[in-house]
Amino acid sequence: xxxxxxxxxxxxxxxxxxxxxxxxxxxxxxxxxxxxxxxxxxxxxxxxxxxxxxxxxxxxxxxxxxxxxxxxxxxxxxxxxxxxxxxxxxxxxxxxxxxxxxxxxxxxxxxxx
Amino acid sequence: xxxxxxxxxxxxxxxxxxxxxxxxxxxxxxxxxxxxxxxxxxxxxxxxxxxxxxxxxxxxxxxxxxxxxxxxxxxxxxxxxxxxxxxxxxxxxxxxxxxxxxxxxxxxxxxxxxxxxxxxxxxxxxxxxxxxxxxxxxxxxxxxxxxxxxxxxxxxxxxxxxxxxxxxxxxxxxxxxxxxxxxxxxxxxxxxxxxxxxxxxxxxxxxxxxxxxxxxxxxxxxxxxxxxxxxxxxxxxxxxxxxxxxx
Ligand SMILES: Nc1nc2c(ncn2[C@@H]2O[C@H](COP(=O)(O)OP(=O)(O)OP(=O)(O)O)[C@@H](O)[C@H]2O)c(=O)[nH]1
Ligand SMILES: [Mg+2]
Ligand SMILES: [Zn+2]
Ligand SMILES: [Zn+2]
Numbered sequence: 001x002x003x004x005x006x007x008x009x010x011x012x013x014x015x016x017x018x019x020x021x022x023x024x025x026x027x028x029x030x031x032x033x034x035x036x037x038x039x040x041x042x043x044x045x046x047x048x049x050x051x052x053x054x055x056x057x058x059x060x061x062x063x064x065x066x067x068x069x070x071x072x073x074x075x076x077x078x079x080x081x082x083x084x085x086x087x088x089x090x091x092x093x094x095x096x097x098x099x100x101x102x103x104x105x106x107x108x109x110x111x112x113x
Numbered sequence: 114x115x116x117x118x119x120x121x122x123x124x125x126x127x128x129x130x131x132x133x134x135x136x137x138x139x140x141x142x143x144x145x146x147x148x149x150x151x152x153x154x155x156x157x158x159x160x161x162x163x164x165x166x167x168x169x170x171x172x173x174x175x176x177x178x179x180x181x182x183x184x185x186x187x188x189x190x191x192x193x194x195x196x197x198x199x200x201x202x203x204x205x206x207x208x209x210x211x212x213x214x215x216x217x218x219x220x221x222x223x224x225x226x227x228x229x230x231x232x233x234x235x236x237x238x239x240x241x242x243x244x245x246x247x248x249x250x251x252x253x254x255x256x257x258x259x260x261x262x263x264x265x266x267x268x269x270x271x272x273x274x275x276x277x278x279x280x281x282x283x284x285x286x287x288x289x290x291x292x293x294x295x296x297x298x299x300x301x302x303x304x305x306x307x308x309x310x311x312x313x314x315x316x317x318x319x320x321x322x323x324x325x326x327x328x329x330x331x332x333x334x335x336x337x338x339x340x341x342x343x344x345x346x347x348x349x350x351x352x353x354x355x356x357x358x359x360x
Contacts (some may be wrong), residue, residue, distance in 0.1 A: 002235050002266035010154050017150055027145065031154070038269035038295045085294045087329045095331040103155040113145040 006105065007051050012100040013107055018056045026060045030109040034067045034102040036085065041066070065084035069102035158270060161238035165245060165273025172250035174358045176258065178274035180296060183262030184290070185280040186306040188214045189339050190348070191257060195221035199349045200356070202255040205244035207236040209261060213217040224249055235266035238273050245273075254356060262292045276355060280337075282307040287317045290324040297325055302333045302351060 014026055029048075033041055041064050048062045068081040075094035082102075088095050153159055169176040179187045191204055195218065203224040206215045215227035226247040228240045241258055244329050248256055258274055260267040279300035284307060290297045297303060303325050305318060322334050333351065337344045 002233070002269055005233060005237070006154055006269070009157065013150075013152055013154065013156075021146070021148065023146075028147075036295050036298055038265060074251060085298055085328050087298065087331075095329075096303070107150055107152045107154055109147055109149055111147045 003047040007047040011051055011055055015056050015111055017042040018112055026057050026110055026112045028061045028111035032067050032108050034104050036069055036103045037105045039105060042097050056111045067102045070100050071097040072100045073097050139219050140179055150209055158238045162271035162273040164319045165238055165242050168245055174250050174253050174256050174287055176256045176274040178258045178272055178277045180260045180267045181280035182264045185282040187259050187280055188217055192221055193339055194346050195223045200254045203248040203253050205241055205258045207261045230261055234261055235270050236272050237270045241272045262356050264296050268296045268299050276301045278302045280304045281305050283314050283316045287321045290321055294328050298328050300332055304335055304337045306337045308336045309340040
């Protein structure tokens with residue numbers, strides 16, 4: 001259940017962005033969740049609902065966009081989006097690839113007032 | 114100078130632009146606004162992980178993160194590495210409770226530091242940073258980080274290691290790689306452990322290898338048993354080869 005520690009990090013970021021913009025509350029939190037980030041969106045949602053109480057996100061909706069793995073191929077130079085978890089270039093079958101998206105979790109946008 | 118710990122590692126990849134946002138010129142909000150922020154949620158952990166790697170690099174220490182389900186044989190592997198005397202190493206141990214694993218390692222004459230994570234089901238880069246300042250890094254070639262036994266949570270946290278070894282043991286059954294693809298996708302080496310037990314379990318080792326390579330066609334896979342001297346030597350050779358590629 002590392003979703004709890006992830007939500008704590010997320011809420012800290014929300015607080016500090018709200019401060020930067022002198023906002024009084026955040027109404028929507030938009031995340032990008034990589035399919036290889038090791039995070040279960042359902043668990044993240046329930047952790048968010050449990051921890052948002054009393055803070056800047058108390059009335060915020062959590063919106064999550066799932067991100068497939070995207071690879072950059074060092075051999076042919078192409079980027080490819082993988083619908084399955086597979087670290088191999090779809091164009092040229094090379095395994096000289098590096099992930100450029102889909103492994104991390106990002107806070108993308110905040111709606112605040 | 115590292116501002117977090119006062120140690121002599123230069124602060125490195127401060128990716129400030131990552132954390133800053135589009136409305137810089139006018140941060141005053143008058144009514145409802147959407148702002149692009151685009152920040153890694155685990156940005157702090159990622160930064161600390163980079164700092165840990167810089168520590169290891171400065172001492173020419175190869176850092177290896179060991180991950181598996183509880184009881185797959187992480188500590189047993191480390192005991193065999195200790196007995197071999199093939200290279201010098203230290204161990205940062207992560208467990209929810211107890212110092213049993215660190216004691217097992219120290220009993221072999223190897224420096225070990227125990228981190229008790231309490232309720233956290235994984236090690237993060239901050240915990241490992243505490244541990245690495247307890248390691249005699251100048252005297253070591255390799256530093257192992259034995260993560261909390263768990264096939265899910267540790268996969269989300271970069272702890273600052275150079276390489277990941279993921280272990281899976283024969284008694285766990287040969288469906289674990291397809292059930293936990295995120296963890297096995299992180300592996301540089303997959304160790305199929307306790308292979309001395311193959312006669313007693315219906316375990317399809319070729320199926321597991323095929324599943325692993327569906328995820329990552331170029332992943333290294335070795336069979337390992339504490340009772341098979343050759344298998345111990347194979348792991349040592351893999352580690353020494355990886356070390357030699359970074360000297
Ligand atoms: N037969 C056999 N038993 C093994 C082998 N490796 C480990 N074991 C046994 O498996 C049990 C668990 O091994 P550990 O090394 O403690 O496993 P671990 O991954 O460190 O466990 P945690 O740290 O609790 O997650 C012990 O009883 C070991 O003796 C092996 O190669 N063969
Ligand atoms: Mg152990
Ligand atoms: Zn390619
Ligand atoms: Zn430090």
